[in-house]
Amino acid sequence: KITVIGSANIDYIMQMEHLPSPGETVTDGTFAQAFGGKGANQALAAAQAGAKVSFVGALGHDQTALDYKQSLEAHGIDCSQLSLEDEWPSGSAFVMIDRQGNNCISVAAGANAALSPERVHAVEALMLQSDWIILQQEIPQVSNQAVLAFAREHGLPVLLNYAPAHDLSLHLDAAVHGLVVNEIEAADLLDQSFEPGDREAVLKLAEALRRRGGHRFVAITLGAHGVVLSDAADCTYLPAFEVDAVDATAAGDTFCGALALALGEGQSLPNAGRFASAASALAVTQLGAQSSIPTRQAIDAFLLS
Ligand code: ADP
Numbered sequence: 405k406i407t408v409i410g411s412a413n414i415d416y417i418m419q420m421e422h423l424p425s426p427g428e429t430v431t432d433g434t435f436a437q438a439f440g441g442k443g444a445n446q447a448l449a450a451a452q453a454g455a456k457v458s459f460v461g462a463l464g465h466d467q468t469a470l471d472y473k474q475s476l477e478a479h480g481i482d483c484s485q486l487s488l489e490d491e492w493p494s495g496s497a498f499v500m501i502d503r504q505g506n507n508c509i510s511v512a513a514g515a516n517a518a519l520s521p522e523r524v525h526a527v528e529a530l531m532l533q534s535d536w537i538i539l540q541q542e543i544p545q546v547s548n549q550a551v552l553a554f555a556r557e558h559g560l561p562v563l564l565n566y567a568p569a570h571d572l573s574l575h576l577d578a579a580v581h582g583l584v585v586n587e588i589e590a591a592d593l594l595d596q597s598f599e600p601g602d603r604e605a606v607l608k609l610a611e612a613l614r615r616r617g618g619h620r621f622v623a624i625t626l627g628a629h630g631v632v633l634s635d636a637a638d639c640t641y642l643p644a645f646e647v648d649a650v651d652a653t654a655a656g657d658t659f660c661g662a663l664a665l666a667l668g669e670g671q672s673l674p675n676a677g678r679f680a681s682a683a684s685a686l687a688v689t690q691l692g693a694q695s696s697i698p699t700r701q702a703i704d705a706f707l708l709s
Pocket residue numbers: 567586587624625626627628630631644645646647649652653654655656657659680681682684685688
């Protein structure tokens with residue numbers, strides 16, 4: 405059983421030929437609205453991969469939020485701890501994407517700010533029953549701290565996706581069993597940039613990051629370069645699966661959700677990493693965030709192909 409405590413956003417996506425400069429208006433956009441937010445994406449990725457998932461989050465209280473909640477429930481996710489807040493609009497992400505796939509994103513936390521430490525205390529029983537608790541960085545930092553404090557006290561396994569990297573104030577220690585970061589977040593945490601293609605360097609950095617925080621394992625995802633995994637036993641580099649990449653949105657989220665599911669099933673870190681790499685490779689072959697997250701059947705078939 406996996407509990408995700410994190411964000412849910414409504415994504416407002418505009419695709420256009422080129423991104424506007426300050427003061428410029430471009431008028432060739434194609435608009436789409438989608439359900440997103442790292443927390444909910446990861447909850448969905450774990451559920452699609454076959455996990456029993458509870459999502460703890462907060463949305464506004466309007467028709468779109470109700471539709472969103474219903475969509476998560478339709479995928480089998482327990483949403484009894486997903487609150488609909490009267491005083492807040494849902495979290496929103498304005499996403500502009502150009503023809504080449506470059507993007508500019510602006511996020512308003514909205515109701516995600518209502519996911520307070522009190523809400524965390526209210527789900528302690530749920531946390532105690534979980535094989536993994538998954539966190540990201542789109543809810544108040546004090547709430548993540550409250551989860552880590554409780555997990556530390558009770559020895560509960562937490563997987564933290566330290567994303568986005570804008571706020572690096574969360575204290576990282578052994579309460580974070582698994583730390584998952586992409587190359588940008590890893591560079592921010594280590595205060596050191598690196599070449600994602602330089603395997604030796606990345607292996608060393610993953611090892612350094614793991615030792616520094618006393619984590620059981622660290623995963624540094626490297627986009628099309630793959631992922632590096634470090635635990636006490638080993639440091640492994642797994643190349644990415646070769647696919648026709650269409651849209652990298654939610655690649656990292658799919659990786660985290662699938663990784664937690666596979667580890668929860670008792671798979672070794674390298675095997676779980678391979679499973680998560682397959683899930684996220686499939687996700688980048690489809691446009692969109694939640695709509696691109698593959699099912700268990702699709703992941704297993706891809707691994708056998
Ligand atoms: P984030 O979305 O957090 O930036 P990454 O871009 O590092 O995360 O992607 C996470 C994982 O998704 C990678 O480790 C890899 O397994 C997979 N992935 C991402 N981009 C590609 C790609 N172009 N081809 C195949 N797999 C990919």
